[in-house]
Amino acid sequence: MEAMTVAWTVAGVGMALVYWFVWVMGAAEVKGKRAVDLKMGSITNDKVRDKYTQYWSFFRRPKETATTEASAEKVPAFVDTFYNLVTDIYEWGWGQSFHFSPSLPGRSHREATRVHEERVSDLLGAKPGHRLLDVGCGVGGPMRAIAAHSGSHVVGITINEYQVNRARTHNNKAGLDSRCEVVCGNFLSMPFADASFDGAYSIEATCHAPRLQDVYGEIFRVLRPGGLYVSYEWVTTSLYRADNSEHVDAIHGIERGDALPGLRRQDEIASIAKEVGFEVLKELDLALPPALPWWTRLKMGRIAYWRNSLVVRVLTMLRIAPKGVSEVHEMLYETAQHLTRGGETGIFTPMHMVLLSKPAAATDTK
Numbered sequence: 410m411e412a413m414t415v416a417w418t419v420a421g422v423g424m425a426l427v428y429w430f431v432w433v434m435g436a437a438e439v440k441g442k443r444a445v446d447l448k449m450g451s452i453t454n455d456k457v458r459d460k461y462t463q464y465w466s467f468f469r470r471p472k473e474t475a476t477t478e479a480s481a482e483k484v485p486a487f488v489d490t491f492y493n494l495v496t497d498i499y500e501w502g503w504g505q506s507f508h509f510s511p512s513l514p515g516r517s518h519r520e521a522t523r524v525h526e527e528r529v530s531d532l533l534g535a536k537p538g539h540r541l542l543d544v545g546c547g548v549g550g551p552m553r554a555i556a557a558h559s560g561s562h563v564v565g566i567t568i569n570e571y572q573v574n575r576a577r578t579h580n581n582k583a584g585l586d587s588r589c590e591v592v593c594g595n596f597l598s599m600p601f602a603d604a605s606f607d608g609a610y611s612i613e614a615t616c617h618a619p620r621l622q623d624v625y626g627e628i629f630r631v632l633r634p635g636g637l638y639v640s641y642e643w644v645t646t647s648l649y650r651a652d653n654s655e656h657v658d659a660i661h662g663i664e665r666g667d668a669l670p671g672l673r674r675q676d677e678i679a680s681i682a683k684e685v686g687f688e689v690l691k692e693l694d695l696a697l698p699p700a701l702p703w704w705t706r707l708k709m710g711r712i713a714y715w716r717n718s719l720v721v722r723v724l725t726m727l728r729i730a731p732k733g734v735s736e737v738h739e740m741l742y743e744t745a746q747h748l749t750r751g752g753e754t755g756i757f758t759p760m761h762m763v764l765l766s767k768p769a770a771a772t773d774t775k
């Protein structure tokens with residue numbers, strides 16, 4: 410074969426491979442974000458590496474971030490940075506709901522996600538005419554599922570402005586913007602009137618609060634008396650041993666790579682809820698058998714992670730994606746290993762469910 414023919418063949422195969430990686434294999438599970446459109450939230454391209462380094466040095470020792478008032482106060486700003494860095498990567502590789510769910514036999518991850526969200530709606534007894542609060546709403550996957558399932562009106566709050574814009578775009582595309590609102594704000598001090606919601610929920614979000622009392626207290630304040638609140642909490646279980654270095658390594662890995670100021674223990678949640686005035690109606694770790702593993706999604710996604718990592722590197726080399734994206738992607742890959750270990754050993758659950766009620770007689774705000 411002539412040299413020219415060989416060169417053209419190699420170039421053609423190369424182009425086809427790039428196309429396959431970026432557009433075909435690189436497309437999100439929910440085809441909303443393509444690899445070529447990855448942004449780092451509202452961080453400009455030249456600042457991505459710096460922001461990532463700042464984030465990493467702040468969360469390097471997660472437990473310490475919540476121990477002094479001064480560092481605890483900085484947590485929401487670093488959580489905001491974290492979501493600037495990861496939101497598009499999550500959407501690209503995961504979809505519009507940023508949470509886990511138990512696997513369901515014969516059903517896709519997408520369906521399992523939806524069932525996990527509709528369970529929240531059913532626990533709340535949500536119905537048309539209800540005004541619900543989604544605490545830490547991400548880009549609104551759960552909000553849209555719950556609004557569609559229950560017919561209620563949902564207001565979401567997130568600290569990250571970029572997520573607000575993504576959520577509004579998705580709400581609009583889904584034709585749900587008249588029943589799904591999104592507000593940018595801090596759930597530790599919410600811009601809502603006392604007793605202004607019929608129900609509230611948080612899905613894998615309150616774990617970002619340095620003190621759970623503070624966010625639970627705010628939710629208690631904005632709920633009407635008699636209103637219900639459901640939360641899926643990230644916690645360590647009774648199997649966790651602080652003197653087992655492998656356990657400590659997995660939990661620190663989860664905290665560092667997910668912007669968490671120290672995970673709480675499963676047995677702390679109900680007492681914190683009572684401390685702020687809630688009645689505890691139900692408490693259950695939804696990850697316990699007969700539920701099927703929630704972490705298989707991460708395990709099965711390993712090939713996808715490698716593929717995506719290559720896509721990200723190629724896009725960074727071509728200057729389509731900003732420098733620093735590879736580091737962020739790598740961080741998420743490592744965090745996925747820690748989460749998997751946490752799930753397999755049973756020392757961690759991302760779905761400790763509590764159903765709480767604000768007593769009908771409650772008048773005070775905590």
Ligand SMILES: C[S@@+](CC[C@H](N)C(=O)[O-])C[C@H]1O[C@@H](n2cnc3c(N)ncnc32)[C@H](O)[C@@H]1O
Pocket residue numbers: 485488492505506507508544545546547548549550551566567568569572594595596597611612613614615617618
């Ligand atoms: C893991 S994501 C879950 C998002 C959503 N619940 C879902 O399941 O798709 C956590 C969310 O909590 C939000 N969050 C964390 N700290 C916050 C704070 N202090 N105020 C408001 N939102 C916060 C993040 O911006 C993000 O949207």
